[in-house]
Amino acid sequence: MLGRSGFAGIFSETTTWKPRLKKGPAAAATTTLFCIIFITLTFMASVRIDTSLFSAYNSRNVTIRISEKHKKPTKKLEIPLNCSIRNQPQSCPTNYPTSFSPNDLDPSSTPVCPDYFRWIHEDLRPWKADGITRDMVEKANRTAHFRLVIFKGKAYIEKYKKSIQTRDAFTIWGILQLLRRYPGQVPDLELMFDCDDRPVIRSKNYRRANTTGPPPLFRYCGDKWTMDIVFPDWSFWGWAEINIKPWESLLKDLKEGNDRSKWMEREPYAYWKGNPFVSETRRDLLQCNLSDTQDWNARLYIQDWILESQQGYKKSDLASQCTHRYKIYIEGWAWSVSEKYILACDSVTLLVKPRYYDFFTRSLKPLHHYWPIRDDDKCRSIKFAVDWGNKHKKKAQAIGKAASGFIQEDLKMEYVYDYMFHMLNEYAGLLKFEPRIPEGAVELCSEIMTCSSANGLEKKFMLESLVKGPSVTSPCTMPPPYQPRVLGKFYRNNINIIRQVEKWGNISDSQI
Structure with missing residues (x-):
């Protein structure tokens, strides 16, 4: 389609046609005829004709496509919560739209989703050939905290047990916001969700030829030995217990924090603050802290969340922790939600070799988004990374900038919702x-969760992360699956880069 529209778009070539007018009655007739042609062409150019109906060709064989229907942009709707009057039981509203037509009905006009969406195909690959049976879903409830049923655009929850803190509540809340964002577009489905940290569906148990398919179990992280289906974690809608805001608000704060503290002006050390008592690898990290006899270029702090809550979370503001050139990410009991906060800081993320992944981290590239750190030799590895970065400031700064750019652009909240949308659509398509x-299931909606159930920070964060109304744009376009050859090359490249960094730690910096 040409870049210009209307009459000027049709006659946009360098040669301009001008009628030669004659004098007298014939001239008047010619003038009248020209005016009719001019008005007709102007009218045709002002309406949009379906490109499948016809194409006009000019003398240079340039195709002009005109659309027949002039579609008015869909007005953005804001639908507030409909809370019942006091002392009345809260019910779900009946006036929320069950369908909504976005502005960009042409799939070619929607952006392609970020590359990490391709892992949806990989996570669902175990069921691609034979699909998912009800028996498989039922077997997934052995460790599940709740069953989610989406039926005719509404959400129903069957709870089995309470999760840690409010993980289950905010996960369900996020799904309810997805239904508000894309009403009527999420198909009917049933799934089991486990809110604990570590994946449990072992791949080795389902390798034999006559074995039934693995139970499809949703959770927040996975590893290469398991087949759990990875889904965005609860903290994207807020973590009330430790006063971490919903992601959309926090992203803005982190960007402002980066603007306040320029990379070159930051402390030239590696920073980490957290709970070291949840895993052996974190306790081992504490050996790298500054001491009277050794400086490994690391500044490590123990986070006491009980004391912090008593003091009003004055020292745990994430946007105020982007003050060092390097920040360490290290797993706890499993993966940690802190990874996205660390990557967003403009600092170079020193990523201690992980075991687990969440839904977006598998597309991160070593030396582009982060610097890999050995798990079996943390202190020397951290010291080398910091020394190298302080001698190669522009290169180090570029790594930090690539990571924060990825988080700000490819992990903004609209893509989190689109990931959920595509995952659930692909999953529903496999159900047999x-x-x-x-x-035992009950219908849940935003009104029931906020108007009558939530209090304090929980309610505050839910209201802050409430989707105000249906999206006027379609979800991003799902990218195709990885070809096995391409995926193999991706794995090999990452492994080779990490091995190269490990070799660098054994030679002088001048040789790098």
Whole structure:
């Protein structure tokens, strides 16, 4: 389609046609005829004709496409919560739209999703050939905290047990916001969700030829030995217990924090603050702290969340912790939600070799988004990384900038929702049974969770992360699956880069 529209777009070539007018009655007739042609062409150019109906060609064989229908942009709707009057039982509203037409009905006009969306295909690959049966879903409830049923655009929850803190509540809240954002577009489905940290569906148990398919179990992280389906974690809608804001608000704060503290002006050390008592690898990290006899270029601090809560979280503001050129990410009991906060800081992320991944981290590249740190020799590895970065400031700064750019652009909240949307659509397409609402399930909606259930920070964060109304744009376009050859090359490249960095630690910096 040409870049210009209307009459000027049609006659946009360098040669301009001008009628030669004659004098007298014939001239008047010619003038009248020209005016009619001019008005007709102007009218045709002002309406949009479906490109499948016809194409106009000019003398240079340039195709001009005109659309027949002039579609008015869909007005953005804001639909507030409909809370019942006091002392009345809260119910779900009946006036929320069950469908909504976005502005960009042409799929070619929507952006392609970030590359990490391709892992949706990989996570669902175990069920691609034979699909998902009801028996498989039922077996996934052995460790699940709740069953989610989406039926005719509404959400129903069957709870089995309470999760740690409010993980289950904010995960369900996030799914309810997805339904508000894309009403009527999420298909009917049933799934089991486990809110604990570590994945549990072992791949080795389902390798034999006659074994039934693995139970499809959703959770927040996975590893190469398991087949759990990875989904965005609860903290994107807020972590009330430790006063971490919803992601959309926090992203803005982190960007402002980066603007306040320029990379060159930051402390030239590696920073980490957290709970070291949840894993052996974190306790081992503390050996790298500054001492009277050794400086490993690391500044490490123990986070006492009980004391912090008593003091009003004055020293745990994430946007105020982007003050060092380097920040350490290290796993705890499993993966840690802190990874996205660390990557967003403009600092070089020193990523201690991880075991687990969440839904977006598998597309991160060593030496582009982060600097890899050995797990079996942390202190020397950290010292080398910091020394190298302080001698090669522009290169180090570029790594930090690439990571924060990835977080700000490819992990903004609209893409989190689009990831959920595509994951649930792809999953629903594999179901070999008709979803149904079990007897023990209850309908949940944003009104029930906020108007009558939540209090304090929990309610505050839910209201802050509330989707105000249907999206006027479609979800991003799902990228295709990885070809095995491409995926193999991706793995090999990352492994080779990490091995090269490990070799650098054994030679002088001048040789790098």
